[in-house]
Amino acid sequence: xxxxxxxxxxxxRHGLIPEEFFQFLYPKTGVTGPYMLGTGLLLYLLSKExxxxxHETAAAACILTVLVYAIKKFGPNVAAFADKLNExxxxxxxxxxxxxxxxxxxxxxxxxxEQWRAEGRSYLFDARRNNIAMxxxxxxxxxxxxxxxxxxxxxxxxxxxxxxxxxxxxxxxxQWVEKSVVQSITPQQQKESIAKCILDxxxxxxxxxxxx
Amino acid sequence: xxxxxxxxxxTKLMDVxxxxxxxxxxxxxxxxxxxxxxxxxxxxxxxxxxxxxxxGGLGGxxxxxxxxxxxxxxxxxxxxxxxxxxxxx
Numbered sequence: 513x514x515x516x517x518x519x520x521x522x523x524x525r526h527g528l529i530p531e532e533f534f535q536f537l538y539p540k541t542g543v544t545g546p547y548m549l550g551t552g553l554l555l556y557l558l559s560k561e562x563x564x565x566x567h568e569t570a571a572a573a574c575i576l577t578v579l580v581y582a583i584k585k586f587g588p589n590v591a592a593f594a595d596k597l598n599e600x601x602x603x604x605x606x607x608x609x610x611x612x613x614x615x616x617x618x619x620x621x622x623x624x625x626e627q628w629r630a631e632g633r634s635y636l637f638d639a640r641r642n643n644i645a646m647x648x649x650x651x652x653x654x655x656x657x658x659x660x661x662x663x664x665x666x667x668x669x670x671x672x673x674x675x676x677x678x679x680x681x682x683x684x685x686x687q688w689v690e691k692s693v694v695q696s697i698t699p700q701q702q703k704e705s706i707a708k709c710i711l712d713x714x715x716x717x718x719x720x721x722x723x724x
Numbered sequence: 725x726x727x728x729x730x731x732x733x734x735t736k737l738m739d740v741x742x743x744x745x746x747x748x749x750x751x752x753x754x755x756x757x758x759x760x761x762x763x764x765x766x767x768x769x770x771x772x773x774x775x776x777x778x779x780g781g782l783g784g785x786x787x788x789x790x791x792x793x794x795x796x797x798x799x800x801x802x803x804x805x806x807x808x809x810x811x812x813x
Contacts, residue, residue: 527781
């Protein structure tokens, strides 16, 4: 991974001269050394006119004054603004990273739950197997009942047939016997039976008279 | 023999003693590739020290501008010479 950026840049004094220069001269000349060097250098340049004072110097002086004033006044504001921009960028990147991590975490959780659910498949299959077995059983019993009913109907028919036949035979025989008996009663017998009946009636009436 | 320490190819300038300066300078790589490499290294050093930081300050930019001002003054000195106020110094 990329190492983080350093917090602050190299130290620069007065915005122009790096701090290393001051540290370089400190052991030999102490604190005022670089300033004395600067003054001497400036005076040398001016006196030998290696640095010429002309219209550009006046322009440079004005510009530098305005620049220094502006920097002193608005520097901290600009720095705070830039820092805020940086902060926002970092925060958004961090938020994105955290969101992605969160999403992946929830995905992992979901995955684990799915795995746990998949383990319950065996119960599902058992239930389904039971269902199918019950269906088969019900179907089998239904058909069994149907077979039983059909067979019973057939057998009942046979029984009814036999009963009917016997009844018809009985009726026919009774009728035939009656007919033959009636036929066998000759007029001779009829007269005899009527006479007998009259005698019996007389006897009965006598006994009845006696009873009353 | 001039030096007590043998000069290696990549001793830094601050570690070179004054007498060895000539031989050190002769040792340096002055091919175009070498010069380009030197410019790149210098730029990277400056950039990573003063500009590529979290809270960069004014110095990083102002030093570059000051260097530019001084360089342009040096290049146009022969023209500015005519504005001198005294002839003899």
